[in-house]
Amino acid sequence: MDHETSRRRVVAALFAGGATGMAGCGGEATSGTEPSPTASPRSSDPSPTDTVMDEDTDTPSPANPPDSVGLETLATGLEAPVDIAFAPDADRRYVVDQPGFVYVHESGGLRDEPFLDLGDSVEGGSEKGLLGIALHPEFAENRRLFVRYSAPSREGTPDSYSHTFVLSEFTATDDGSGVTADSERVVLEIPEPQRNHNAGSLAFGPDGYLYVGVGDGGGAGDRGTGHADDWYDGVDGGNGQDVTENLLGSILRMDVDGEASDGKGYAVPEDNPLVGREGLDEHYAWGLRNPWRFSFDGDDLFVGDVGQDHYEEVNLVEAGGNYGWNVKEGTHCFEADSCPDATPGDVRGGEPLVDPIVEYPHSGDGVSGVSVIGGHIYRGSAMPGLQGRYVFGDLGAGGRLFVASRPDDGGQWSTEVIPVTDDDAEKLDRILSFGRDAAGEVYMLGIGENGGGLHRVVPAE
Structure with a gap:
């Protein structure tokens, strides 16, 4: 495809570090690769896990995960595809390319x-760029959409x-095929001290509110x-x-349909956890380092x-949850031999530091990697x-997907590697994002042998 090729090649050069700058960092610049930030499509209520019959007991038991999966390539030729949204009223997908473009597939x-x-409008380099998209729940009628980007x-x-x-x-055209930049309405601006840890996920929850991921401000160690x-x-x-001081290191929750006040481009839901308490009202959850990708499944926010x-981690986030950073990295004390499992009593009543449901290391056999990509x-x-x-997966894909299964006891989820078939493994050297369509099928976005692409996860042949 020819998307103003020469212009985009120049722009892409500015973003070359962004798609590889997401791993853990030992200084302001990252030492490995952290992702550049899928807006999650609104999901329906969870359906029961498919089951098979146990031949010995004739009782239902969960179907086993597949030994491998394939990838059906839907599009290539992108630079760094980092998000996707699914039109509710047409066979159409909106794919975000980090240098500052959204394409219709x-x-x-x-x-x-x-x-x-x-x-x-977008400032590139490192982990900056156009990072997230979410369609309004009534997009088919009102054509409203929201995007998150880095600006000078x-x-x-x-x-x-x-x-x-x-x-x-922004507002899309009636046929949903285009947007004009002059329809922009700025909803929120946040000063960003460093160039990295920009998060970027957006998603409307089942409550109709917009959830926004915000990184800790960048650098290393949250300092x-x-x-x-x-x-x-x-x-x-x-x-x-x-x-209290800023909105960094958190998940925000805002009402983009309510009457805005105090000069803001949104209203604050009255049941946000810090409304009427010490702290900024937009906060929904905190203690996060770089919440790169998140998604809803019914009421569950992953x-x-x-x-x-x-260590990398996946959290099952709830209102008012504190997920530990920079006291902990995963379940482990960060730069300390011992650390508390809760805040002091005079800090929001001694709230617990909530452990992740999934944790994996940067080295070792099995599930390991450099930067988690939420799925x-x-x-x-x-x-x-x-x-x-x-x-879900890791930026350093290595021909692998990860699959986590919910335990019966409410503890950490068991996690295993699902290989991508040999014929398809090279399609994604780096995973940047995931998406899910209205039918519940999962898509992957990333960079492989044919550049940036969009792929659907399918049964192995």
């Missing part, structure tokens, strides 16, 4: 002209900071320029444990949070062995 492939062109520093961003986080609303002092003395910083040097609960029909299981 239909049965005939990718349209040549971008659905949304923000190439002149705007008014209110200190001179010493890197750039400005922007969340904006340095732009990182607040918190209650924990074991490690300096940081924004993950502070809910958040992949990229770790630093040793989706599989609700499709093509692969019964995945039904009800969480399908």
Whole structure:
């Protein structure tokens, strides 16, 4: 496809580090590869896990996960595809390319002209760029959509900071095939002190509110320029444990349909956990480092949070939850021999530091990697062995998917590697994002032998 090829090649060069800059960091620049930030499609209520009959007892038991899966390639030629949204009223997908473009994918492939062109508004490099998209729950009627991108520093961003986080609303054309930039309405801006840990996921929850992932501000260890002092003395910083000074290191929850107040581009839901308490009202959950990709499955919110040097994690996030960063990396004390499992009593009543449902190391056999890429609960029909299981991956794909299964005791989920068939493994050297369509089938976005592409996870041949 020819998307103003020469122009995009120049832009892509600016973003070359973004798709490989997401791993744990030992300084402001990352030492490995952290992802550049899928907006999750609104999911229906969870359906029961598919079962097979146990031949000895004639009682239902969960179907086994497949030994391997394949990838059906739907589109190539992108630079760094980092998100996808599914039109509710047409066979159409909106694919986000990090340099600042959203493309329409239909049965005939990718349209040549971008659905949304923000190439002149987006600041690139490192993990910056156009990072997330979410369609309004009534998109078929109102054509409203929301995107998250990095912009050059705007008014209110200190001179010493890197750039400005922007969340904006746009309106699509009646046929859903295009957007004009002059329809932009800025919903939220956040000063970003460093160039990395930008998160970027957006998703509407089943409550109709918009959830927004915000990284801890970047650098390493949640400390340095732009990182607040918190209650924990074991490690300096940081924004993950502070809910009063800024909106960094958190999941935000906002009402984009309510009447805005105080000069904001949104209303705050009255039942947000810090409304009427100390802290900024937009916070829904905190203690996060770089919540790169998240998704809903019914009421459950699954958040992949990229770790630093040793561990990656997936959290099942609830209102008011504190997920530990920078006291902990996963379940382990961060830069300390011992650490608390809760805040002090005078810090929001001594709230617990909630452990992840999935944790894996940066080295070793089996499930390991450098930067978690949050996925989706599989609700499709093509692969019964995945039904009800969480399908996700790592930036360093290595021909692998990961599958996590919910335990009966409410503890950590069991996790295993599902290989991608040899014929398809090279399609994704790096996984950048996942998506799920209305039928519950799972899609992967990333970079492989044919550049950036969109692929559907299918049964192995």
